[in-house]
Amino acid sequence: MxxxxxxxxxxxxxxxxxxxxxxxxxxxxxxxxxxxxxxxxxxxxxxxxxxxxxxxxxxxxxxxxxxxxxxxxxxxxxxxxxxxxxxxxxxxxxxxxxxxxxxxxxLPNVPHESVPAGKSEEDNEEIYSEGSIPELYDGAQPHWELAKKYDIIDFELGNKIAGAGFPVYKGKGARLQRALIAYFLDKNTDAGYTEYQLPHLVNEASCYGTGQLPDKEGQMYHDSRDNLYLIPTAEVPGTNVFRDVLLNESELPIGITGYTPCFRREAGSYGAHVRGLNRLHQFDKVEIIRVEHPDNSYKAFDGMIEHVKDILRELKLPFRILRLCGGDTGFPAAMTYDFELFSTAQDRWLEISSVSNFETYQANRLKLRFKNSDGKNELAHTLNGSSLALPRVLAGILENYQTEKGIEIPEALIPYTGFSIID
RNA sequence: GGAGAGUUGGCAGAGUGGUCGAAUGCGGCAGUCUUGAAAACUGUUGAGGGUCAUACCUCCAGGGGUUCGAAUCCCUUACUCUCCGCCA
Missing domain, CATH: 1.10.287.40 (Serine-tRNA synthetase, tRNA binding domain)
Structure with a gap:
């Protein structure tokens, strides 16, 4: 606000x-x-x-x-x-x-001066790219085919148990999910983030705190009996850690990370490009959240970008970074960079991370303040980013690492999976 | 689900109708001492609105009520704790 x-x-x-x-x-x-x-x-x-x-x-x-x-x-x-x-x-x-x-x-947040004007994703600016797009063998398949072929993700079974958008991961697929979560959390804690395990349901006040309410009500699953909401992202419980908090300046900066499942109703968003893992009602994500002194928040933002880059570099996935235009920047954000990885088999870019600086917009709603050097209470800046969202990273790995023999596992993940190929 | 107790400043915790925006302790800040730090001592220190600055107003979980006057009495909602029940 x-x-x-x-x-x-x-x-x-x-x-x-x-x-x-x-x-x-x-x-x-x-x-x-x-x-x-x-x-x-x-x-x-x-x-x-x-x-x-x-x-x-x-x-x-x-x-x-x-x-x-x-x-x-x-x-x-x-x-x-x-x-x-x-x-x-x-x-x-x-x-x-x-x-x-x-x-x-x-009123949405005022975009940072560097944010370009624009209406939609068409107007986003690519500002960086890295990694080479692999040449795949003839007969390379999109991940939903691979998932079936190697019996690692079962969409049909999820349909039966819950409905569309609730896949079931099996065997090495399940293990790979667990490996990714552990790997991401380790990368984040190594970078100084403190790991949190957060509630997956939140109350109304928390939804107001991060801006899901009043206007995104329909996008969340809601238990009306107890008036609790299933979290659409760890940003909600994670940022609300700092609701109604008055910090000392010396406590800044703060960085926390957490793994949670995320639940999204995604009402009305069916259609093209939602096959397989591309868009789900339930998915896993590891999030990073920072509370910063206003003077340092953009430096911290750059640090978060570098951090996510490092992870993708280590996984050897080809990616690019987009500076979102005004029209595509989320309501409470002053600036957002999206990471997209290239899925060769689908021949398209998939969004896997979104890093935002909210400046004081969330802090104002949250009443997140710190005592500055003049002894005055001042709103802090909040930032968050995914590091990373699992399904599309998984899709990218399956599609980009497929060979005729099977799906190779990125080297950095092998210590976590305990196997080097899915065949 | 049943019964009871509670919710007060950054934190802990007193306060049962006017002298209470609130004792005390901790923490924070400043100073004395010290080469520096710690300890000790001294002072200072709630939040929001409003004003050039004062004044002034509001806030003792949220909402409503009683009263000339409410942290204090009543109603109500939420939450927390204890015991019982249920249960991974």
């Missing part, structure tokens, strides 16, 4: 920044400022009314003590009248505050 004083002081920056997302913020910004004005003037009136009745109440107390009940009763009437006024004022005030809040929820 953007902060009102920031919007006030940077009206034009906000409007031109959001225009890069194709978001016309002009009316909302004007309305926010107008509402904030009226909120303030109501607040002042209310404060004055309350101040007066506070003074009178004290007098009443004193009058009673000195036995002047008649005078006290006179004052009581006055206070009652003030109370009527303050009731009206405070109703008006909370109406204005609620409206302001709901307007603020509608």
């Amino acid at each position: 953007l902060q009102v004083p920031f919007i006030r002081d940077n009206k034009e920056t906000v409007i031109t920044g959001l225009a890069k997302r194709n978001f016309d913020a002009k009316d909302i910004v004007e309305e926010v400022i107008a509402l904030d004005d009226s909120r303030r003037s109501l607040q002042t009136k209310l404060d004055n009314t309350l101040a007066e009745s506070n003074v009178l109440s004290k007098e009443i107390g004193n009058l009673y003590k000195t036995g002047k009940a008649a005078e006290a009763n006179q004052l009581k009437e006055k206070v009652s009248a003030l109370k009527e006024d303050s009731k009206t004022l405070s109703d008006d005030l909370s109406a204005a505050a609620d409206k302001l809040q709901s307007l603020l929820y509608q």
Whole structure:
């Protein structure tokens, strides 16, 4: 959530920044400022009314003590009248505050100055690529065929047990999943992230904290009996670790990592390009989350990019990095880089990681602050990224590492799988 | 699921109608001492709104009520703990 004083002081920056997302913020910004004005003037009136009745109440107390009940009763009437006024004022005030809040929820984060304008993924900029695309043998297959051929992922079985989008991993397929999770977690903890095991269900407040609510309700699985949501990403429980937290500056930076399954309803997103592992209702992901001093967050962002690069380099998977344009950058993010790996057998790029800097947008909702060197409480910056999402990495490995003899295992993973080929 | 107890500042924990935005301890910050640090001692230290700055207002889990006046009394919701039940 953007902060009102920031919007006030940077009206034009906000409007031109959001225009890069194709978001016309002009009316909302004007309305926010107008509402904030009226909120303030109501607040002042209310404060004055309350101040007066506070003074009178004290007098009443004193009058009673000195036995002047008649005078006290006179004052009581006055206070009652003030109370009527303050009731009206405070109703008006909370109406204005609620409206302001709901307007603020509608404003996405202002993109970083380096983010290009653009409407859709067409306008994303490729800024880096690495690794060579392997030449596959004749008869190379997409992963859903390989999965069947080697009997390592059973989509049909998942259909029976749960439904489409819930694959069953078997044998070496299951082991490879476990290996990837352990490998990613090890890479992350080696880089200084602290490993967390987080709840897979979260309450409503946590969903508001990271912005899944109020407007992405339909994308999450929800247990209405207990009002709990299945997490769509570890970002939700992981970032909410820091909800309502006041840190000392010396505690920054903080980095945590966690493996969780992720659950997404993905309503209405069926169609092309969703075969096999490409889009699922349940998938595994290892996430990294950072809390940073505002002065360091972009340096930390670069560090996260390098970290993910290292992993892909070690797995010897060909990848590229995209700088997302305004229109493709997620609502709460100021900047996002996507990692995509090239799947030779599908002849297309698959998104496997998304690294974002949210600046203070999430921290403002979370009330995540630190005491700065002036002793003032200041919002921290939050960042997160996948390192990595499993299904498409798995798809990439299966497709890019297939040979006529079987699927080779990337060297870095062999200590984790305990085997070097799936055949 | 049943019964009971609780929820107070960064943390722990007192406070049962006005003198309470709140004792005390820990932690944080500053200083004295020290070559430096630790220890000790001294001072300081809740959050939000508002103001040029004061003033002032709000906040003792959330919401509602009683009262001239509520952390304190009542209702309600959420959560936590203990015991019982169930259970991997």
